Amino acid sequence: xxxxxxxxxxxxxxxxxxxxxxxxxxxxxxxxxxxxxxxxxxxxxxxxxxxxxxxxxxxxxxxxxxxxxxxxxxxxxxxxxxxxxxxxxxxxxxxxxxxxxxxxxxxxxxxxxxxxxxxxxxxxxxxxxxxxxxxxxxxxxxxxxxxxxxxxxxxxxxxxxxxxxxxxxxxxxxxxxxxxx
Numbered sequence: 005x006x007x008x009x010x011x012x013x014x015x016x017x018x019x020x021x022x023x024x025x026x027x028x029x030x031x032x033x034x035x036x037x038x039x040x041x042x043x044x045x046x047x048x049x050x051x052x053x054x055x056x057x058x059x060x061x062x063x064x065x066x067x068x069x070x071x072x073x074x075x076x077x078x079x080x081x082x083x084x085x086x087x088x089x090x091x092x093x094x095x096x097x098x099x100x101x102x103x104x105x106x107x108x109x110x111x112x113x114x115x116x117x118x119x120x121x122x123x124x125x126x127x128x129x130x131x132x133x134x135x136x137x138x139x140x141x142x143x144x145x146x147x148x149x150x151x152x153x154x155x156x157x158x159x160x161x162x163x164x165x166x167x168x169x170x171x172x173x174x175x176x177x178x179x180x181x182x183x184x185x
Contacts (some may be wrong), residue, residue, distance in 0.1 A: 008178045009148040010139060014078070016098070016185040017086040022077055026070075029077050030059045032183050036080055048072055089185045093132040099184040100152070107174040113152050122161055131155035132185075149175045 023029045030044070034055075037044040041059070047069040050069060057063040058073075065073055103122040134151045157173035158164065 007145060008181050009135065009145060009152065012181050012183040013135065013139065013185075014103060016093075016183040017084060017089045020082065022081055025061075026058050026064055026073070029073055030036075030055065033073070033076055033080070034059065047076065056177045075129050090132075090136060093185040094104065094129045094136065097126055097128045098132055100125050100156075100181070101184070102152070102178065102181040104178040104181070105155075105176040106153070107176050109172045109174075120179070125156060125160045127155050131159075149178070 018176075023032050033047070034041065034044055037047060038085070041055045042052050045055045048055065048069065049072070050065075054063070058065060101124050103120070105118045105120050107118040131151065131154075135148060138147050138151055152177040153173050156175070157171065161171055161173055162168045
């Protein structure tokens with residue numbers, strides 16, 4: 005299962021795209037290391053000379069090192085913006101755009117066959133709070149999908165309690181999704 009929800013949150017939290025090239029990523033990390041290639045090398049678990057080569061574009065990291073560089077950049081990219089966006093989402097909610105397959109269980113006489121749907125729905129801050137808490141706790145995609153399905157059940161399918169009282173909703177598959185925070 006891919007990480008659509010985590011990636012959607014990350015995209016929504018950024019006002020500028022992450023640096024893409026290795027030298028650009030290294031220059032960004034070097035600023036955080038106060039210009040010390042030695043400190044950056046320690047942080048990444050490589051030699052100082054390797055960091056210097058990556059900075060100049062003379063070499064590229066091996067897959068494990070590239071993953072570590074990317075994780076470091078993601079963790080340190082725009083922390084104040086991320087916090088401001090998160091606070092706004094937890095207070096004011098967010099807009100969810102999702103296309104996926106939803107399963108249902110409901111009153112007798114209605115179908116519970118999974119159906120593909122494309123939904124755009126304003127979700128309240130409480131759903132954002134649950135998503136961020138699950139993300140921080142290291143919850144997997146299944147738990148985050150459960151949180152989204154629960155939110156959609158209450159706010160889209162049940163129209164905030166005005167209809168479909170016995171309905172339960174399960175998010176079986178996400179084709180694509182995007183979040184506007």
